[in-house]
Amino acid sequence: MHVADHPGAQYCDPFRCFSHARRVCGLTLSKPTGAPLRRAQGTWAQAAGTIAGVGGARILVVEDSDAIRLPVVAALAAHGFELAAAPDGIDLERLLPSFAPDLVILDVMLPGRSGFELLQVIRRTSTAAVLMLTARDALADRLQGLTGGADDYLIKPFAMAELVARIHAVLRRSRPGGSSISVADLVINDDATLVRRGDDSLDLTDTERRLLGYLAAHLDRVVSKTQILTAVWGYDGFDDNVVEVHISSLRRKLEAGGRSRLVHTVRGRGYVLGGATP
Numbered sequence: 001m002h003v004a005d006h007p008g009a010q011y012c013d014p015f016r017c018f019s020h021a022r023r024v025c026g027l028t029l030s031k032p033t034g035a036p037l038r039r040a041q042g043t044w045a046q047a048a049g050t051i052a053g054v055g056g057a058r059i060l061v062v063e064d065s066d067a068i069r070l071p072v073v074a075a076l077a078a079h080g081f082e083l084a085a086a087p088d089g090i091d092l093e094r095l096l097p098s099f100a101p102d103l104v105i106l107d108v109m110l111p112g113r114s115g116f117e118l119l120q121v122i123r124r125t126s127t128a129a130v131l132m133l134t135a136r137d138a139l140a141d142r143l144q145g146l147t148g149g150a151d152d153y154l155i156k157p158f159a160m161a162e163l164v165a166r167i168h169a170v171l172r173r174s175r176p177g178g179s180s181i182s183v184a185d186l187v188i189n190d191d192a193t194l195v196r197r198g199d200d201s202l203d204l205t206d207t208e209r210r211l212l213g214y215l216a217a218h219l220d221r222v223v224s225k226t227q228i229l230t231a232v233w234g235y236d237g238f239d240d241n242v243v244e245v246h247i248s249s250l251r252r253k254l255e256a257g258g259r260s261r262l263v264h265t266v267r268g269r270g271y272v273l274g275g276a277t278p
Contacts, residue, residue: 057171060101061085062092062118063133064110068156072105075160076167078231080217089113093121101128103170105163106150108134108141116144123149129170133158161234181216183262184275186254188216197259207232208250215263215273224270247271 059076063069064087073085084099086092088111095101104122108115115132122130132145135156142153151170154163180189185198195202195212204212210232215223225243233242251263264272 057102057167058082058084058099059103059105059167060092060095060099060128061105062088062110062115063105063107064088065107068107068133072160072163076164078227079164079214081167087111089118089121092118093125096122096126096128101126103129103131103167105167106130106132108132108136108145116148119145119148119150129173131166131170181219183216183219183273184260186262188212197254197256202253204250204253207246208253211246211250212273215271218273220272220274222266222269222272227270243271 059081061069061073061076061083063072063085069085069087073083077083084095084101086095090112092104092106104126106115106118106122110118115134119130119132122128129151130149131152131154132150133154133156134141134145137155145153151173152166154166180187182188187196188194193209195204195209211228214228214231225240228243229240232246247263247265251261254262262273262275264274266272
């Protein structure tokens with residue numbers, strides 16, 4: 001299933017619909033009317049703040065369609081990014097200096113000024129990378145965005161997994177060397193493509209990298225099997241044993257040579273990456 005700008009459609013990967021997002025995250029998603037979102041007393045509440053992910057880049061989502069903006073924000077928050085959202089250029093200009101995003105996801109067809117016009121505003125006032133979204137597949141439109149300074153271009157409808165992959169690629173290009181997360185003697189770069197334990201590089205499968213990257217993005221926080229299935233595999237239709245098997249495989253590689261355990265089981269709740277047993 002894909003994310004498409006179509007009223008009433010259900011969106012998935014990793015959140016098939018708003019009710020699924022609420023169930024997976026344990027949150028209530030409110031539809032904003034212009035203000036960005038922040039986490040307040042266990043809910044995503046409308047306010048002049050942000051959604052704070054853990055250990056990730058800062059991403060500003062500028063999209064007027066609630067049906068696209070809300071699932072994208074929820075999905076990227078689940079991947080550990082720190083987020084702000086805006087439906088138009090007015091909030092974009094207000095958030096650029098205060099939020100200082102690393103990347104802006106910018107829709108082309110916006111009320112008021114178009115995404116192409118706002119791209120020039122971003123380029124004059126910010127060093128953020130820009131990934132443009134559009135339902136217009138004409139070559140001239142793509143060229144206008146790319147020659148105007150956009151770093152990448154994604155056509156609607158799109159799979160959430162592709163959006164996340166493009167975000168990582170853009171951030172790698174725009175932030176040479178990237179950032180890393182350290183847990184004891186384990187070092188993981190921002191998208192888990194490089195993983196070291198002490199002096200040893202670990203040879204992980206693609207699934208193990210995604211799994212470790214998700215745990216690292218939620219460092220010292222317990223994540224459930226359902227949350228892991230949704231973020232790593234794209235939906236929660238698999239048997240829970242799939243998570244257990246891959247956690248065991250990841251542990252064997254992380255703990256090779258008698259090294260200490262860093263991925264802990266929290267009975268009845270899920271798993272946590274951290275230096276100390278919870």
